Amino acid sequence: MSKELTDAIVGMDEAGAMRLVQAMLDAGADPSDVLEEAKAAMTVLGDKFECEEVFIPELIMGGEIMKGIADELKPRIKGEASGVSRGTVVLGTVAGDIHDIGKDVVVLMLDVNGYDVHDLGIDVPIEKFVAAIDELEPQVIGLSGLLTLAFDSMKATVEGIAAAGKRDQVRIMIGGSPVDEQVCAYTGADGWGRDAAAALRMAAEWTGGAA
Amino acid sequence: MTQTSEQLYAEREQRFNDVVALKKPDRVPVMPLYVHNFPTLIKGIPDKVAGYDHELRWQSTKEATLRFGWNFAPTNDVLASDFFASFGCKQMMWAGEEGGLADDAPHQWVEDEYVKAGELADFVADPNGFTFSKIFPRMGSRLEGLGQIPLPPLYWFSNAYYLQVLGNMLGIPPLNEALRAFLAMADAQAKTNAANGKYLQEMKDLGYPPTWGAALMPAFDVVSDTFRSLRGSTLDMFRQPDTLLKAVDVMQEATIGLLHAAYAVTGIPRQFIPMHKGAGGFMSDEQFARFYWPTFKQLIEASIEAGITPMPLFEGDYTPRLEFLAELPPGKVAAHFDRIDRKRFKEVCGDVLCFWGNVPSSLLVTGTPQQVRDDVKELIDLFGETGLILDGPGGIPDQARPENVEALAEAVEEYGRL
Numbered sequence: 035m036s037k038e039l040t041d042a043i044v045g046m047d048e049a050g051a052m053r054l055v056q057a058m059l060d061a062g063a064d065p066s067d068v069l070e071e072a073k074a075a076m077t078v079l080g081d082k083f084e085c086e087e088v089f090i091p092e093l094i095m096g097g098e099i100m101k102g103i104a105d106e107l108k109p110r111i112k113g114e115a116s117g118v119s120r121g122t123v124v125l126g127t128v129a130g131d132i133h134d135i136g137k138d139v140v141v142l143m144l145d146v147n148g149y150d151v152h153d154l155g156i157d158v159p160i161e162k163f164v165a166a167i168d169e170l171e172p173q174v175i176g177l178s179g180l181l182t183l184a185f186d187s188m189k190a191t192v193e194g195i196a197a198a199g200k201r202d203q204v205r206i207m208i209g210g211s212p213v214d215e216q217v218c219a220y221t222g223a224d225g226w227g228r229d230a231a232a233a234l235r236m237a238a239e240w241t242g243g244a245a
Numbered sequence: 246m247t248q249t250s251e252q253l254y255a256e257r258e259q260r261f262n263d264v265v266a267l268k269k270p271d272r273v274p275v276m277p278l279y280v281h282n283f284p285t286l287i288k289g290i291p292d293k294v295a296g297y298d299h300e301l302r303w304q305s306t307k308e309a310t311l312r313f314g315w316n317f318a319p320t321n322d323v324l325a326s327d328f329f330a331s332f333g334c335k336q337m338m339w340a341g342e343e344g345g346l347a348d349d350a351p352h353q354w355v356e357d358e359y360v361k362a363g364e365l366a367d368f369v370a371d372p373n374g375f376t377f378s379k380i381f382p383r384m385g386s387r388l389e390g391l392g393q394i395p396l397p398p399l400y401w402f403s404n405a406y407y408l409q410v411l412g413n414m415l416g417i418p419p420l421n422e423a424l425r426a427f428l429a430m431a432d433a434q435a436k437t438n439a440a441n442g443k444y445l446q447e448m449k450d451l452g453y454p455p456t457w458g459a460a461l462m463p464a465f466d467v468v469s470d471t472f473r474s475l476r477g478s479t480l481d482m483f484r485q486p487d488t489l490l491k492a493v494d495v496m497q498e499a500t501i502g503l504l505h506a507a508y509a510v511t512g513i514p515r516q517f518i519p520m521h522k523g524a525g526g527f528m529s530d531e532q533f534a535r536f537y538w539p540t541f542k543q544l545i546e547a548s549i550e551a552g553i554t555p556m557p558l559f560e561g562d563y564t565p566r567l568e569f570l571a572e573l574p575p576g577k578v579a580a581h582f583d584r585i586d587r588k589r590f591k592e593v594c595g596d597v598l599c600f601w602g603n604v605p606s607s608l609l610v611t612g613t614p615q616q617v618r619d620d621v622k623e624l625i626d627l628f629g630e631t632g633l634i635l636d637g638p639g640g641i642p643d644q645a646r647p648e649n650v651e652a653l654a655e656a657v658e659e660y661g662r663l
Contacts (some may be wrong), residue, residue, distance in 0.1 A: 046483055089529050094479040130350040132338060135475050157346070182606050182642040183350060211561060211584070212638065216607040228562075229526055 036071050043075035044082070046092060048099050055103050065110040072103045076146035083143070084231040090139055093230070097142045119150040121241030124166045125176035126154030128187035133180035136210055136229075140176060143230035144237060160194035167200045173241050176233060177223065179210045188221040196222075205240040209233055253452025257316050261454075264599050265554055266576045267632045273625060273661035274316035275635045275653045276456065278517065278558060278581050278601070281323050281351055282643040283650075284309035292643075293340035293348040296326030299440035307444055310453060314654035317456040318448035319640070320517070324352040325437040331429035333386030336471075351643060359383050360472040362480065368472070369491045372499075374398060380472075387426035390419025457556055458513025461504055462520075464497035464540040469522045478522070482536060490536065497540045501547050508553055515554045515579070518544065524561025530569075538569055549577045556581060556601075558639050567593040583638040587627055599632030600624070602639075604653065609637050609645040614652035621656035629663055 036058065042051035051072075058068050079096045082088040123144050127137050134156050144151045152170055154162055163175060175195070177188045188208050195201050208223040209232070218226035225236045248256070263270040284305035285295040295302045306321040326339050329352075336359065339345050339352045346353065359380060360368055368375045382392030394417055402411045415424055445455050462470070468489070469478035481489040504516065522528070523537040541557075548555040556579040563570065564586040571594050573580075581601035582590070590600065604624070608616050624633055635653050637645065 048483070089532075090475075090527050091479045091482055091529070091532060094476055095483045098480060130347045132346070132353045132355065135356070138476075181351065181353075182610050182644040185607075185610055185644065212606040212642075214605065214607045216605075216611055220607075220611040 039068075039071050040075040040078060043072060043096060043099050044078050046095050046099075048095075048102070051099050052102060052106070055106060059107075059110070065107045069104060069107045069111065072100055072107075073146065073148075076100055080143055080147055080234065084234070093139060093142055097146065100146065118148070120148040121174065121237065122150045122152070122170055122172040123174040123176060123237055124152045124154060124163065124170055124172040125178065126158035126163065127156040127178045128184050128191055129157055129159050130187050131179045131181045131184045132156040133210075134178075136180070137176070137178035140178070140209060140230045140233040143234050147234060149237060149241075160191050163191055164195060164198045164200065167195065167198075167204060172204060174237050175204045175206045177206065177208045177221075179208070180212070182212060184210060185212075185217055185220060188217075188223065192222040205236075207233060207236045248452070250450055250452035254449065254454055257452065258454045260316060261579075261634070262554075264632045264634055265579050267596065267599060269630055269663055272663060273629055273633050273635060273657050275314060275657060276316045276601070277319040277636050277640045278456065278556065279320045279322040279640040280306055280309065281321075281640065282349075283641045283645055284321070285323075286349070286643055287647050291340065291348040292323070292346075292351055295323055296339055296341055296352065299325060299437040300443075303440045303444035307447060310448065311451075313650050314657075315453075316634075318445065318453040319456045321441075321444075322460075322640070325433060326352070328430060328433040328437065331433045332384070332388055332426040334384065335386060336384055354470070356470065356474045358472075358474050358477045360477075362473075362477060362485070365473070365481065365485065365488050365492050369488060369495055372495050381423075385426065387429075388423045390417075390421075390423045393419045455513050455515075457515040457517040458511030459503070459507030460517040460519060461500055461507070461544070463518060463523070463537070463544060464493045464500050465523070465537045466519070466521045467496045467500070468492050475522065475527075482532060486535075493536070493540055497543065500544060504544070504548060504553065505551055508551060514552055515556055516548060518555055518557040520557055520560055523566070524559070524563060525565035526562065530565065533566060533569065542572065545573055545578060549574055554579050559583060559585070560639060564589055570594050571597050573597060579634070581634075581636065581639070587624070591627055595628075595631060599634065600628040601634040602636050604635065604637055606638055606642045606645075609642050609649045612646075612649060614648050614655070617649045617652035618656040618659065621653060622660050625656075625660045629661060633661075635661075 039051060039054045042054055055068055059065065076096055079088060079092060083093055125137055125141055127134055141151050141153050152166060154166060177191055179188060192206055206223045207225045207227060208218060208221055209227050211228060213226050213228060227233050227236060260270045260274050264274065282292050282295055285302050288305055290301065302321050302323050306319060310318055326341055329337050329339060330342060336355055337352055338355060340348050340350050378392055382389045394414065396414065402408050414420055469475060473481060478489065523533055528537065545555050558581045560583045562584040563582065567589060575597045578598055579601055580598040582603045604617060604620050608620055621635060624635065641650055
C-alpha cells in the first residue's frame with residue numbers, strides 16, 4: 035500500500051493525492067490496485083473518526099477526494115471492480131422528517147467501509163422500507179430522524195416491517211440527535227446510535243464482521 | 246395579598262435575571278426557550294392548520310403557558326405558512342402546501358447549496374447585488390424575475406430622471422410579479438404579527454415577560470445552513486477557507502447591525518441565538534477555533550455590550566467545547582443546552598454560565614412523569630443553587646406528553662423552591 039497516497043488522503047491534501055494517483059498510473063500501476071489503495075485510506079479515516087481524531091469535515095472531504103480519484107480511475111478499469119461486500123444496509127429518514135445530514139454521513143461511512151448501501155432518501159414511507167427488504171435482502175435497516183415526530187415514525191416502521199412478516203430477516207438500527215436507549219425501546223429497534231461510528235459498529239456486529 | 250401584573254412581571258424577570266447572574270433565585274423557573282406545535286397538538290390541532298391560523302397558535306401558547314406554569318411567555322416559533330406561500334418559497338417544506346409535508350409535520354428547511362462554491366466570492370464582492378439577483382430567485386418561484394431582468398446597481402437610481410427607469414422596469418411582468426410577491430409577504434407578516442402582538446400584550450397584562458425579541462443565527466451558521474449547506478461549507482473549509490471566512494465576516498457585520506436594530510424595534514432585552522454547525526462532531530477544536538468561535542464570541546460580547554442577554558441554544562453535544570465556553574463573560578449569558586455532560590459542565594463552566602435545559606426529548610415524549618421528575622431532581626441537585634432554568638433540550642418537543650410537561654413544574658414544587 036502506498037503510504038504516500040494514504041497520507042495525502044488522510045491529510046486532506048486533495049491536489050497531492052491526485053498527483054500521486056497520476057504518478058502511480060504513469061509508472062504502470064494497475065488502476066484497480068490504485069483504487070483499492072485509495073479505499074484503504076478511507077478506512078483509515080473511518081478508524082480515526084471512531085477514535086475522534088477526525089470529525090465530519092474530514093469524512094466529507096475524504097469522500098470528495100475519493101470521488102475524484104474514482105472518477106479518474108474507473109474509465110481505465112476493465113470490468114467490474116472486485117471487492118467483497120461486507121453486507122447490505124438499507125437506510126432512510128423516516129416518514130414526516132426530511133433531515134438528511136446524519137443519514138448521509140452514515141451512508142458515506144458504511145460505503146467506504148465496504149458495505150453495499152442503499153439510501154432510500156428522506157420522508158420514507160413504511161412500505162418503501164418493506165419493498166426494499168423484498169428487493170435487496172439487506173441484513174441491516176437504518177432509520178434516521180431528527181424531529182421528535184420521528185419517534186412514532188420509527189416505531190410504525192418497525193411495526194410495519196413486522197406486520198409484513200419480515201422482522202426476523204433484518205436487524206434495525208435507529209439514529210439521530212434525540213435518539214437514545216429510551217427511544218430505542220419505544221420503537222422496538224435492535225440498536226441505536228448518535229453518530230456514524232455507532233452505526234458502523236452495529237452494522238459490523240450484525241453482519242458478522244469486525245468494525 | 247394578590248400581586249399586580251406589574252409585580253408579577255417584575256418578579257418573573259428578576260427570577261430569570263438572578264439565574265443568569267448565577268445568583269440563587271426564589272425558585273427554579275420552568276421556561277421553554279420557545280415552543281413549536283406542542284400547544285396546538287395537545288388540543289388536537291394539526292400543524293397543517295396551526296401554520297396558517299396565527300391567532301389560534303398564539304392563543305394556544307397562552308393557554309399552555311398558564312396551564313404548565315411557565316415563567317415567561319414563550320415565543321411560538323411555528324413559522325407562518327402563508328408567509329412562505331406568499332412568494333412561492335422553495336427553501337422550506339410545510340404541511341398544507343401542495344406536495345408538502347404530512348399534516349402533523351412541522352416546517353422543515355430544505356438544505357441545499359443555494360450559493361455554489363464558485364459564487365461565494367461573488368457574494369463577498371457584492372453582497373447586496375448578489376442576494377437580489379441570484380439568491381432571491383432561488384428562494385421563491387415568484388421572485389425568479391429578479392434573476393431574469395438585469396437591473397443596474399441601486400445607486401444608479403439616485404436621481405429623479407433615472408428613477409423613471411426603475412418605474413419602467415417594475416412594470417415588466419417578471420419584475421412586477423416579484424414586486425407583488427413582496428407586497429404579499431408584507432400582508433402575510435402583518436397577520437402573524439397582529440396575532441403575536443395581541444398575545445404579547447395579553448401576557449404582559451397577566452404579568453408574563455416575553456422570552457426573547459429576535460433570533461439571530463451565528464454568522465457561520467447563516468453561511469453554512471442557508472448558503473452552502475454542510476457539505477458545501479465543509480469543502481470550503483479545505484478548498485477556499487479565506488473566501489469562506491470573508492463570507493462569514495460579511496454576514497457577521499449584518500448580524501451585529503440587526504442585533505441593535507431588533508432591540509430598538511422590540512425593546513425586549515433578550516435575543517435567541519440558535520446554533521448548529523459548531524457542535525461536537527461537526528468540527529475539530531482547531532476548525533471550531535478558526536471558523537466558528539471568533540464571530541460567535543463577538544456576537545455574544547456585542548449583545549452584552551448593548552444591554553441584551555444573549556440566549557444561545559447550544560444544539561447538539563457541546564461537551565467537547567466546554568473550555569471555549571468558559572471564556573464567555575461570567576453571569577451574562579442565558580446558555581441553553583441540548584445534550585451535554587452535566588457534571589463536566591459544572592466543573593468547567595459552573596461559575597461562568599447558568600444551565601438552561603435539558604430534560605431529554607426521549608423522556609418528555611416517551612417517558613413517564615416519574616422519569617421526568619427524577620431527571621429534574623438531578624438537574625436541581627447539580628445546578629439549583631447556582632443558576633438553573635428547566636426546559637426540554639430546545640423548548641418543549643412537539644410530541645411531548647402533557648403529563649410529562651406538567652411534571653416539570655411539579656418537580657419544582659417538590660425540589661426546586663430554594
